[in-house]
Amino acid sequence: MNRFDYVRATNVAEAIAAAVEPGSVYFAAGTNLLDLMKCGVAQPGRIIDVTRLPGLDRIEWLADGDVRVGAMVRNSDLAYESRFARTFPSVAEALLSGASAQLRNAATVAGNLMQDTRCAYFYDLESACNRRLPGSGCDALHGQNRLHAVLGWSEHCIATHPSDFCVPLVALDAIVELLGPHGPREIPVEALHMLPGSTPERKTALLPGEMIVALRIPAQAAGFAGHARYLKLRERTSYAFAVVSAAAALNIDGDTIHSARLALGGVAAKPWRARDAEAWLRGRRATTGAFAKAADIALAEARPSGDNTFKIELARRIVRRALSVALDGTPAIMPALPASPFSTLAGANHV
Ligand code: SF4
DSSP states (O other): OOOOEEEEOSSHHHHHHHHTSTTEEEESSOTTHHHHHHTTSOOOSEEEEOTTOTTSSOEEEOTTSOEEEETTOBHHHHHTOHHHHHHSHHHHHHHHTSSOHHHHHHOBHHHHHHOOOOOHHHHOTTSOBTTTSTTSOBGGGGSSOTTSOSSSOBTTBOOOOOOSTHHHHHHTTOEEEEEETTEEEEEEGGGTBOOOTTOTTOOBSOOTTOEEEEEEEOGGGGGGGGGEEEEEEOSSSSSOOOSEEEEEEEEEETTEEEEEEEEEESSSSSOEEOHHHHHHHTTSBOOHHHHHHHHHHHTTTOOOSSSOTHHHHHHHHHHHHHHHHHHHOOOSOOTTSSSOTTOSSSSOOOO
């Protein structure tokens, strides 16, 4: 690890003032940042510890029905908050399918949003990687790339975004509240992560010194609570990133789809909202045929970036399945999860 300055901010204004210094990074649980520092990929000159900032660890239900989740709320605390889990079940399901129990207890909302790709070449300083060192090339293009992107990639980078949490957030139109040297602003979670294009080193839409202070999920998203699921396919059942995943939510009127939400994970450098598929489903009868067509539309622009053609069909299948289980209704208990907020037992439901 390189030498760095350590600043423990006592309030948000102090943290933002300290972050104006080039080479500064905010530090919360550090579940990704410390890994990046240990292997030399991240070499910040200044670490600003925001773990003790007041007011960022609250879950607030606003008068208009929106929920506002502070940046420092821990993943487990959010998933097990019973009103939150009942209102936004696919978000709770996504949180509980991520990482391990220990990591979920430490990891924060903002940290989950800001985590970096798990492309192995990105973490290996001997490999060419445009995301880490612009202009150096991309060893993944002709290397081990079976888990890399099938949507939105460029010849400069084929990495995927690893978050589960962000996938239903994008589907449900969640907003990120930011505060920076030039004041507050808001952006949709969908606009937070960048596709690589010719500048894969530009990972998010954050401006220098900007800090995520909260996440807001709009009240309208609660209308999907009865039919919302997050499904994740991975290479082992815990502590693994998604090969592909899907968040599906339906608002059903009889057997007709009033509105649909659909986003995919593990397929691109950002959570992938499938708006064309959503539009196609609107007003149609909820049938397996309609779900198959929606899956085809969602993956219409997919193309392999290497040895990963299989991911396209896998993604179609998980979209069909996510829509189908969402139609069945959000279950009271989800025994397939390693730990479920829907358990009738207190605490985790280990199966
Ligand atoms: Fe780097 Fe992206 Fe290529 Fe991976 S896919 S080596 S992160 S440029």
